[in-house]
Amino acid sequence: MAHPRRFRFAAELHEPLPGRTWLDSARELEDLGYSTLFLPDHFDEGPGPIALTAAAAAVTTTLNVGVLVFDCDFRHPAVLARELATIDLLSEGRLEVGLGAGWKRTDYERSGIPMDRPGVRVRRLIEHTRVLKGLFAPGPFNFHGEHYTITELEGTPAPYRPGGPPIIIGGGAPRVLRFAGATADIVGVNASIHSGEIDAEAARDALADRIDQKVRWVKEGAGERFGDLELNAWLAVAQVTDDSAGFASLLAPGFGTEPESVLESPLTLIGSPTEIAERLHDRRERWGYSYHVIPGDQARVLAPVVEALSGQ
Structure with a gap:
């Protein structure tokens, strides 16, 4: 019987794969069996992610594209x-939308964008998410919050997927x-x-x-819908x-720990292909990660694991 959370894999590229252009890299990831190409949203890491996700989607047919994650401080949600x-x-529904409250101090210092304290940034993320979802839905949308006010705005164009593309929210x-x-x-449990x-x-x-504690927080927020979530x-x-x-x-x-604890962390993946497969199965059972x-520089090396486990 298949596990209710099937394995899938993304590669996050900060630069093209060696010997490839950006668009060739997207095609190669698709051929290698990756589900998604993700791009970062930091000012010092590669090309603009909106333009590149659109271009990558245009030259592929099955590969999802997305940004991991958009810093909500950088763009007004009605524009985004x-x-x-x-x-x-x-892309006919191949977009995934990652959202975050922003964390990298140098992004703010070098751009001159004010870096508010964490509580303010999180409140802005919450409002930003609600505005995006409201504008992805049909009909005029109204919102009045601390950071954003939307009045009778109908989101256009309508997204391909009813209700809009899937939302990824990452945090720790x-x-x-x-x-x-x-x-x-x-949910990106980070x-x-x-x-x-x-x-x-x-x-x-x-x-x-x-991570045990973080997954408990996700469960507290999710309630009965936890089983429907994909953990990233x-x-x-x-x-x-x-x-x-x-x-x-x-x-x-x-x-600041022993080697065994490093290997146990779900945010590392170290070992032979057999060990890696065992770790991924163990993490899915313990936490729900699927x-x-x-990392982009390991995308080719880990392609056999991706091929063996995707969809299981």
Whole structure:
């Protein structure tokens, strides 16, 4: 009997695959069996994600495209909704919309965009999500919040999928994860990055006991709909190796823990193909993770695992 949460895999590209153009990379990921091409939304990481997701969708036929994740501080939701609905329409429903409250301090410092305290950014994310969903739905939409006011605005064009493309909300703190559980289609259960940069505390927050708590927050928000959610793991480290313990020992000081705990973290994926498959099955049983985001520089190496497990 098939597991209710089937495995699928995305690759997140910060640059094209070696020897390929951006569009050739999208075609290759499709050929390798990846479900989704994700792009980041940081000012210092590659081309504009809206234009590139549209272009990647145009040169593929089955590959989903998306941004992991849009920083809600960078774009007004009425503007973003129109662009995303257009991509969803043109791709015939192959868009996934990742949303986040913003975390990378240098994005704000270098662009001059104010970086509000976390509570304000999370409230803006919540409103932003509600506006997007409202504009993806049919009919005129009204909203009056702390950050956005929408008056009798009908979202155009209508997205390809009724109700709009699936929403991914990623985060690591209780308020965001409860909101994601209640609202999103896909929940990215991630480490919390309070400092504005990936540091030792963020690494420790990726360990198994912290993930146990994070999934509980998602369940609290989701209630009876938890079984319908897809849980997404953004892999900070992925490495195919026959010496998983040795590789983990190199990472352990950065995580502030023992190598065994590094291997157990669902935000790392280290080992031989057989070990990796076993880890993925174990994580699905323990936490519900079925949708894994592979770093782009490991997309080719992990393609056999993707081919073997996708859809199982």
